[in-house]
Amino acid sequence: xxEEIKRLRELALLAVDLxxxxxxxxxxxxxxxxxxxEEVVDELAEEVSRQAIRRAIETGNEDxxxxxxxxxxxxxxxxxxxxxIAETVLSGMVAHEVLRSISREADEWTLYARWTGPxxxxxxxxxxxxxxxxxxxxxxxWHYAPEPSFTLRQGDLVILKGTPxxxxxxxxxxxxxxxEHEGE
Amino acid sequence: MSRRPxxxxxxxxxxxxxxxxxxxxxxxxFNSREMARHVFELExxxxxxxxxxxxxxxxxxxxxxxxESLLPILEIAEAAEDISNAAGDIAKLLKYPVEARIPxxxxxxxxxxxxxxxxxxxxxxxxxxxxxxxxDHGLRLLALxxxxxxxxxxxxxxxxxxxxxxxxxxxxxxxxxLKKGLGEEG
Numbered sequence: 001x002x003e004e005i006k007r008l009r010e011l012a013l014l015a016v017d018l019x020x021x022x023x024x025x026x027x028x029x030x031x032x033x034x035x036x037x038e039e040v041v042d043e044l045a046e047e048v049s050r051q052a053i054r055r056a057i058e059t060g061n062e063d064x065x066x067x068x069x070x071x072x073x074x075x076x077x078x079x080x081x082x083x084x085i086a087e088t089v090l091s092g093m094v095a096h097e098v099l100r101s102i103s104r105e106a107d108e109w110t111l112y113a114r115w116t117g118p119x120x121x122x123x124x125x126x127x128x129x130x131x132x133x134x135x136x137x138x139x140x141x142w143h144y145a146p147e148p149s150f151t152l153r154q155g156d157l158v159i160l161k162g163t164p165x166x167x168x169x170x171x172x173x174x175x176x177x178x179x180e181h182e183g184e
Numbered sequence: 185m186s187r188r189p190x191x192x193x194x195x196x197x198x199x200x201x202x203x204x205x206x207x208x209x210x211x212x213x214f215n216s217r218e219m220a221r222h223v224f225e226l227e228x229x230x231x232x233x234x235x236x237x238x239x240x241x242x243x244x245x246x247x248x249x250x251x252e253s254l255l256p257i258l259e260i261a262e263a264a265e266d267i268s269n270a271a272g273d274i275a276k277l278l279k280y281p282v283e284a285r286i287p288x289x290x291x292x293x294x295x296x297x298x299x300x301x302x303x304x305x306x307x308x309x310x311x312x313x314x315x316x317x318x319x320d321h322g323l324r325l326l327a328l329x330x331x332x333x334x335x336x337x338x339x340x341x342x343x344x345x346x347x348x349x350x351x352x353x354x355x356x357x358x359x360x361x362l363k364k365g366l367g368e369e370g
Contacts, residue, residue: 005291
């Protein structure tokens with residue numbers, strides 16, 4: 001059950017980041033992906049709750065079940081909020097100008113860019129630049145939350161999360177911004 | 185005219201909601217009622233911000249075009265509020281006895297966990313939060329534990345003193361480089 005809760009948390013938080021990214025850069029394909037992530041979150045949340053209830057029936061400790069059901073519901077709610085953001089993108093509402101205008105001042109931000117630097121693993125990227133890749137698009141396909149050993153190559157499209165300062169460092173020679181457009 | 189404050193409000197709502205989720209999960213992990221209480225305070229602040237956003241949006245709308253351009257802003261603000269409510273629900277889980285929360289606490293600890301504790305070295309001179317430039321290490325300072333109290337989201341001017349505990353979120357490498365930086369200057 002622990003593994004499922006971890007996965008649930010990862011996916012719900014990934015959904016939020018991707019949702020904001022889709023709205024900032026007007027990325028319809030990323031927005032569509034959030035719908036799928038939300039479905040997985042729903043299923044996982046139900047599964048985790050079911051396991052917790054089953055365990056409570058065996059052990060008689062209902063508080064433990066309430067805690068697990070509580071976290072599962074909260075994370076599901078977070079994924080639902082992401083869908084709400086993604087839906088603005090899919091329905092053609094345009095918020096990216098305002099969102100981009102606040103990007104410089106946010107605590108953390110996401111950058112959608114083309115990788116132009118040398119080959120670099122996710123691990124190295126995190127170590128050198130303190131940014132976390134949320135997704136990499138290669139050959140027309142998105143890979144979300146890439147493994148530490150995943151290696152970025154020139155031409156990959158990437159979604160990176162970090163402080164505005166850290167993202168700026170990457171734009172000096174490692175990545176170039178893209179004009180917002182509909183996903184290829 | 186009204187555009188400028190609206191964007192500021194949206195920025196604050198986005199930042200606050202993300203911070204709240206971090207803080208709520210951390211409150212579970214550290215069994216900290218003070219952190220949870222701060223989440224509840226921020227939940228109220230988010231409610232107030234949402235009302236402000238709605239008011240400004242209503243004032244700004246003169247044409248259908250205005251309305252269309254403001255709709256997604258309202259939606260995103262509401263989504264941020266939804267996220268903050270979820271964070272509040274997470275912090276509320278502290279009301280259950282700690283034994284009931286242990287499985288969740290275990291599940292929240294991940295190998296590359298995003299939350300770390302950094303002790304400000306005893307031999308280092310006191311410095312302000314701003315001068316530590318925690319963000320240069322890709323980290324966020326969530327809270328500062330002073331001898332007798334917690335300071336949540338400490339401002340740049342707050343003094344960090346030897347023995348203070350910093351609660352930071354971000355990659356482990358960033359934590360290592362921050363620790364190294366503190367040690368060298370200490």
